[in-house]
Amino acid sequence: MKLDVIPADLVDSVEISKTLSANQDGDAIGGSVNLVVKKPSDQPYFSILGTTGYTSIINGRTSHQVESTYGQRFGEQKRFGVLIGGSYDHNNRGINDVEPSPGINVLPNGITTVNSFSTEDIRDYRYDRSRYGIGGGIDYKVGEMSSVYLRGLFSHFRDFGQDWIYTPTVGNFLTPTTTDNTGNMSLSNVYRKPVQQIFSLQTGAHVARNTWLFNYELGLSQAHSTGGYSYAVFNGPGNITDASGNTLFPVAFGVDTTTLTVPRFPVLNGVNIYDPTHYLFNDISLQDDHTFERDVVGDVDVSKTYQAGTNRFGTLQTGFKVGDALKTQFYNYSDFGIANQTVLDPSLAAQSLPMSRVLGNFPDPNYYFGKFGGYGPTPDYNQILRFFNANPSLFSGGPVPGKMFPNDFNVSERVYAGYVMNTIGFGKFRLQTGVRVEGTQDQFVGTAYRSSNNSITPIPGSNDYTNVLPSVQLQYRLTDDTVVRLGFGLGIARPNFGDLPPYLSINDVGSRKSVNAGNPNLQPTTGKNYDLVIEHYLKPLGIIQIGGFYKDLTDPIYAQQTRLTTGSFAGFLQRQPVNGPSAHLGGIEMSWRQELRFLPGAMKAFGVSANYSWTTSRADLFTPPGALPRTDHPPLLRDAPNNWNFDVTYDKWGLSARMGLTHNDAYLWSYNYTNQGLPAAGQPDTNGPVNGPNGDVYLYPHTQVDAQVSYVIPKGRGLRAIASMLNLNNEVFGFYQGSEQYPIQREYYSPTYSFGLRWVSSPESK
Numbered sequence: 001m002k003l004d005v006i007p008a009d010l011v012d013s014v015e016i017s018k019t020l021s022a023n024q025d026g027d028a029i030g031g032s033v034n035l036v037v038k039k040p041s042d043q044p045y046f047s048i049l050g051t052t053g054y055t056s057i058i059n060g061r062t063s064h065q066v067e068s069t070y071g072q073r074f075g076e077q078k079r080f081g082v083l084i085g086g087s088y089d090h091n092n093r094g095i096n097d098v099e100p101s102p103g104i105n106v107l108p109n110g111i112t113t114v115n116s117f118s119t120e121d122i123r124d125y126r127y128d129r130s131r132y133g134i135g136g137g138i139d140y141k142v143g144e145m146s147s148v149y150l151r152g153l154f155s156h157f158r159d160f161g162q163d164w165i166y167t168p169t170v171g172n173f174l175t176p177t178t179t180d181n182t183g184n185m186s187l188s189n190v191y192r193k194p195v196q197q198i199f200s201l202q203t204g205a206h207v208a209r210n211t212w213l214f215n216y217e218l219g220l221s222q223a224h225s226t227g228g229y230s231y232a233v234f235n236g237p238g239n240i241t242d243a244s245g246n247t248l249f250p251v252a253f254g255v256d257t258t259t260l261t262v263p264r265f266p267v268l269n270g271v272n273i274y275d276p277t278h279y280l281f282n283d284i285s286l287q288d289d290h291t292f293e294r295d296v297v298g299d300v301d302v303s304k305t306y307q308a309g310t311n312r313f314g315t316l317q318t319g320f321k322v323g324d325a326l327k328t329q330f331y332n333y334s335d336f337g338i339a340n341q342t343v344l345d346p347s348l349a350a351q352s353l354p355m356s357r358v359l360g361n362f363p364d365p366n367y368y369f370g371k372f373g374g375y376g377p378t379p380d381y382n383q384i385l386r387f388f389n390a391n392p393s394l395f396s397g398g399p400v401p402g403k404m405f406p407n408d409f410n411v412s413e414r415v416y417a418g419y420v421m422n423t424i425g426f427g428k429f430r431l432q433t434g435v436r437v438e439g440t441q442d443q444f445v446g447t448a449y450r451s452s453n454n455s456i457t458p459i460p461g462s463n464d465y466t467n468v469l470p471s472v473q474l475q476y477r478l479t480d481d482t483v484v485r486l487g488f489g490l491g492i493a494r495p496n497f498g499d500l501p502p503y504l505s506i507n508d509v510g511s512r513k514s515v516n517a518g519n520p521n522l523q524p525t526t527g528k529n530y531d532l533v534i535e536h537y538l539k540p541l542g543i544i545q546i547g548g549f550y551k552d553l554t555d556p557i558y559a560q561q562t563r564l565t566t567g568s569f570a571g572f573l574q575r576q577p578v579n580g581p582s583a584h585l586g587g588i589e590m591s592w593r594q595e596l597r598f599l600p601g602a603m604k605a606f607g608v609s610a611n612y613s614w615t616t617s618r619a620d621l622f623t624p625p626g627a628l629p630r631t632d633h634p635p636l637l638r639d640a641p642n643n644w645n646f647d648v649t650y651d652k653w654g655l656s657a658r659m660g661l662t663h664n665d666a667y668l669w670s671y672n673y674t675n676q677g678l679p680a681a682g683q684p685d686t687n688g689p690v691n692g693p694n695g696d697v698y699l700y701p702h703t704q705v706d707a708q709v710s711y712v713i714p715k716g717r718g719l720r721a722i723a724s725m726l727n728l729n730n731e732v733f734g735f736y737q738g739s740e741q742y743p744i745q746r747e748y749y750s751p752t753y754s755f756g757l758r759w760v761s762s763p764e765s766k
Helices: 346-351 381-390 401-407 601-605
Strands: 011-017 032-037 045-055 061-074 080-106 113-141 147-169 173-175 184-192 195-209 212-227 229-235 280-307 312-338 395-399 409-426 429-450 455-479 482-493 504-507 514-517 525-538 542-554 557-563 573-579 582-595 606-620 642-652 655-664 667-670 697-699 702-712 719-726 733-737 743-748 752-761
Touching (some): 045 719, 061 752, 184 381, 229 381, 312 401, 401 429, 557 667
Parallel strands (some): 514 573
Antiparallel strands (some): 011 032, 045 061, 061 080, 080 743, 113 147, 147 184, 147 195, 195 212, 229 280, 280 312, 312 395, 429 455, 504 514, 525 542, 542 582, 557 573, 582 606, 606 642, 642 655, 655 702, 667 697, 697 733, 702 719, 733 743
């Protein structure tokens, strides 16, 4: 779930647990995050926030947000409490994105190879996103330490927009930087209209009786998504012919890698590749997805405090939890082609659609910092759709079973869990021990489609397992201000249950065609977790922490990416989750937070916060069929070696300012490299090294600067002016294969500036 669906003013705190305890869900090898919701106070609380924002990308985009929260306790002894909040935001976004396709290309002699690029997507995105939501709860105090409650959340999100994708494809390589005139152009106009809804409801009670505490909770959550991504494709220069079948406007491209991260294909033979009269409508694909997910969770926890001798106090806890989840997906996909879509002939003018007849009003002269000389003409999808609806006789096609049915699945998961945990303190020590047992039952049905006889066959399956998860934590207080913590816990990471059915999800838009596949044989990852942390509390207010961790993983789940060479999807990249044999992960973490009140004068209002982590990992991988085993033992996916944050704060005279610098190293996103064996005699070697253009997929390093300022307006009775500045350095987001000189995606968003007012009426604001 996206955290921005929750009105921020409803969140009281965020609890992060990096070590495992028996009273926590076992599916938490990497830790857990708990959002603690505010409780109504005795005095009325009311807040309202309004902001407006701007980003300069694609000629300027705006955003607007309104948020409000109200809470109060009522009645005799203030037993009844209400807290409710709502928010609405409309976010117009834009993205400039280039997605090259690196590879190993063969020169005319049939033996010499060159690492280069043969095609790329030049993408421009315009999004119009809106979201509204409401959340809150009511509670009733039965006694001093006992209460019952009801909480709920609803969110509706519309992710609308259009994407334009120009795709130049070079011809045969003549030299490392030139190709012949068999190159071509195409354009895809993607129309996106997904709608997502989330609903959640929890009810429960806290009951205290002397040394006993009982907690009960029952929760229901539902989410569904409809809509999808439809698109129209135009054939351009080099992809169309005259009435005699002769190729029109053949393109000879060069390959310019002067800027390694932004390869370009300059035209060498003078063809205008952005002339809209030289693009003909080829086909339109209509997609409508329906995904539904429902989760029901109920749990009971009982704890009792006790005394075991002098200065020995403990708590014994036990609990039981049941979770039942269901996810279904239903996929509609139709494709319609137009006759004569590749023939530019005046006599066929009434039966064809050049792009010049459906142009929209979206220009982007500053696309990608001017590196491509602006962006080409852009069609309007709604005009294309009107032409399609008005001329049904020109089109042939319909539903595509081979894309529809393999995407349909139904999966359910039920988890039974129980635990016992004891915590006891004696002297400077505090010891927590416990064991948790979780049983998982997965049932799923995928769909197989056979094109030879147009048949549909359900593929049922199941995946049941039980895990016993012990944990122990020891705390020792060296001094009043220094604490040492040791921990061990056994945890698991279940497969995403949407990955279990044997489905295929196909993307054939643009140059990077891919297939995502499910894997009914996935097993949960098991992890032995060891942690050591030392904390020292600073005066007057601050903390220094340093720790180390090690995780020993069995059956790690990762995405295996391979290039398909046979079948209906030959040439596509297939991405499928698989289990590896084993993996290891270790590292250190350090953090420092302090308010500098010991400085003189106005300087004492400064504060600093910094953290750093270093990790190292090693994975043994599954070997795809036909490939040689990898011997390089790459790191785990999404394991960045170095990550750090540094923040400076200032709070004085009603001014509150924050500036933060965040950095994440590059890390592996998916394993892509497979050594298919030595080439045949006289054939070029197109495998390449691990760090070559066919290597693993990495996420680029990311360093971002953000800032936020707020100011209490004098005599404003709780009114505060706020300003937010995100991504001030316009950092890139993207991926590369093997090494950074082989990018496959690089996109920019531009800085975003927002300004607004926040008014709070509460005892704290008076």
